Amino acid sequence: MFETTIARESSAEGVGLHTGVRSHVRLVPAPAETGIVFRRIDLDNFPIEAQGHNVALVSYATSLMKQGVLLSTTEHLLAAIYSCGVDNVYIDIDSIEIPILDGSAEPFMQMLGHSGIRRLRRKRRYLKVLRSLEVSQGDRRIGIYPAHEFRVRCYVDYPHPLVGQQEVEMLVGPDTFRHLLARARTFCFERDIEPLRAMGLIRGGSLENAIVLTRDGVMNGPLRFPDEFGRHKALDLIGDLALAGLPLLARVEAHKAGHSLHTRLVSRLLADPSLWTITTRETSRSHSETYVPALSQAPAPAAD
Numbered sequence: 001m002f003e004t005t006i007a008r009e010s011s012a013e014g015v016g017l018h019t020g021v022r023s024h025v026r027l028v029p030a031p032a033e034t035g036i037v038f039r040r041i042d043l044d045n046f047p048i049e050a051q052g053h054n055v056a057l058v059s060y061a062t063s064l065m066k067q068g069v070l071l072s073t074t075e076h077l078l079a080a081i082y083s084c085g086v087d088n089v090y091i092d093i094d095s096i097e098i099p100i101l102d103g104s105a106e107p108f109m110q111m112l113g114h115s116g117i118r119r120l121r122r123k124r125r126y127l128k129v130l131r132s133l134e135v136s137q138g139d140r141r142i143g144i145y146p147a148h149e150f151r152v153r154c155y156v157d158y159p160h161p162l163v164g165q166q167e168v169e170m171l172v173g174p175d176t177f178r179h180l181l182a183r184a185r186t187f188c189f190e191r192d193i194e195p196l197r198a199m200g201l202i203r204g205g206s207l208e209n210a211i212v213l214t215r216d217g218v219m220n221g222p223l224r225f226p227d228e229f230g231r232h233k234a235l236d237l238i239g240d241l242a243l244a245g246l247p248l249l250a251r252v253e254a255h256k257a258g259h260s261l262h263t264r265l266v267s268r269l270l271a272d273p274s275l276w277t278i279t280t281r282e283t284s285r286s287h288s289e290t291y292v293p294a295l296s297q298a299p300a301p302a303a304d
């Protein structure tokens, strides 16, 4: 297996979910061993590597910060790039937050589809996990375990008739990501909107870029999947795991986790080199793709 970049540039524009600031984002081909690097083109192309040591505040979205330069809401774009096996790319952005677009990773998959993948000459390096690591906080937990391929299992449980318990388990790759996760959108609870606004968040939020859950239903249906919420959380998880900086050979299990636990896991993993090794050896991959559908007992709305 060889490293990759994109074959040609692609771009998109829109508002940031939390800042409400309009920005343009452009994917640009990058040479081998660059990794995934954001460049703030409004600040002299200041580079911010998509790596664990640049993680800043993490609450309702994942933000990176380097030398005081901030970049918010990286997770959906990184999930698409990482799942598609793009090792090297510059992400040029002219503002502080990646556009939320429709709240899913689908528009970023379209950008990547337009860009295409180009193989480079250098052998791809993987971060292969050798020993398990778990991080927990109350009843929320996340663990990473040795495996010969990159798998995730993501479990959520929200006390809401349309959500409840939902679980996704999958081998991460371009096809599984495209079919199972990419279209799943961000969501929030109607009761949280005013408190979040009061905190200066979701200034760019609208019914066009987030599913809003009311007390017993959804304000802006139809859902794209009956278990769109669990799928979106798995998408977020993969986007945060991209901050490992290399493709993972590991199995990750998240139980009611979120950005904070995801990024803590990545930071602790990278901080302890006894937990992993870097290898160029392609390991045997099974092509099994499994998906465990929603466990929710509630009647599910029809998917569109």
Ligand SMILES: [Zn+2]
Binding pocket: 075, 076, 186, 232, 236
């Ligand atoms: Zn998200």
